[in-house]
Amino acid sequence: MMKKIKSCLCRESVSGVIFSLPFIIGLVLFLIVPLGISLYYAFCEYNILSPAEFTGLDNFVTLFHDELFWKSLGVTVFYTVVSVPLKLVFALFVAMLFQKTTRAAGIYRAVYYLPSIIGGSVAVSVLWKRMFAVDGTINQILRGLGVQNTIAWLGDTRTAIWTLILLTVWQFGSSMLIFLSALKQIPASYYEASTVDGAGKANQFFRITLPLLTPTIFFNLVMQVINGLLAYTQCFIITNGKPMNSTLFYMVHMYNQTFVYYKAGYGAALAWMMILIVGAFTAILFLTKKKWVYDGGV
């Protein structure tokens, strides 16, 4: 009997299922079930503590009339549309600088990558807040350079969002590394051949490097756009939406509704709306893929 069980367990297909069991359980318990439950609550009035009450489409009607929903969506999209291209351009520029492997390149690469690895920490957000404070470093340096008026970076509706954008662009390191590894895969012979044909550096960049990098750019773009739309921690700690909701990110709005005002049903509706928005952005990016992404391989 034991032998029979043992030989059954050792069959390829049974072994495969057993190996995959953690993921199957995790997928159901921690992704599908919560998503399913929250989909139901998105159509309910629910404050977590007392039983839910089914209200149909009420939450979504509220959502479309919610001024802060539109405001936060606008802020988030603006932030994403500005910070992601800046970040990628910077990442590509720096990756090009380090393309030639020199002895020092490794150290420089590390220095440039460092902000990305610690950028998600609370410490960096706290630091950022102090740097852009009225009596912070930035203003002190500006005063040293002769700028007389002090700027309340975090208190001004025009500048606050830019401090967050700067923080994001500062963390271009992982995109840079992805670009670097893609650059290394472009055969040197392409450049040699084009040099023989008399192509200049600019020509080589636009006709060889850039087209061959488009798949990598696309990958980076998708990842960064998703990250941008879902940005959260930095905003929460540095500005928390202030001043006058000019930096109210979508995720912060969702957090406030759910955990500050205890409208979990509405929060679930906002969460599902975000899933749809992220899905839509990703789908649009994939639709444009054919137009500009070179897929002939290197």
Place this chain on the structure above:
Amino acid sequence: MRRKKRMQKAIYYIVVTAIGFLMVYPLLWMIMSSFKETNTIFVTAGSLIPDPFTIQNYITGWKGFAKITFGTFFKNSAIISVLATIGTVFSSSLVAFGLARCRFPGRKLLFVMVLLTMMVPAQVLMVPQYIWYHKLGWVGSYAPLIVPYCFAIQGFFVYMMYNFIGGIPRELDEAAKIDGCSYFGIYARIALPLMVPALVTSGIFSFIWRWDDFMSALLYINKAKDYPVCLALKLFTDPASTSDYGAMFAMSVLSILPVLLIFIFFQKYLVDGIATSGLKG
């Protein structure tokens, strides 16, 4: 000609160094400020060199708040990060091996689901998971910060290990099979030892992500003595609890120290992880 080349090289290094300095300046400023006398930090915010040099900020900062020292917070963070990381790495390696080496019905579908979990970011799950964990009675405990990760739900790691196993020659499996080794034997005796680089890379990323996971801690941990460092630091720096900026910077520096050390000693693994599978840092 030679002179021109040398000039170019000099300009290159000046530019690269200047940008590099700008990149690390904020961090340098934080580290240097933590050694300044706390009441001079903003008066001398334009200068980097602490004068006089003091470690007093670390002593006052370490005392923490509400009679709980940062020692407790570091211990909590370490428990959460280490357990969740061990769980993630081990479970992901099992799943990756199953998907890579065993044929079974539903394998393709599962693989697609792994890729999908890479696309569904944790943030959109914040509210759904909170509702669910509340029902499970997990709110207020470490369970939401550890248990889910023991079930290979981070597709990135599974995918990276899957690719890594793909590079291990199948002949090794076959030979072991002929010698009477089961799939579990192959996993434990052949795949696992050969996968060490992938395990290390996953472990590093997992540790860093869990160490910095402010959001989950904020949602699920409600007693000050259970706070991990990131959450404690946030409360420590709220104007209500301290206006001692020196202590605040000192604790900030300490909180990124583990990640910084990992960065210094395991840089190669981090770079490889990002370059090969697009893991975000």
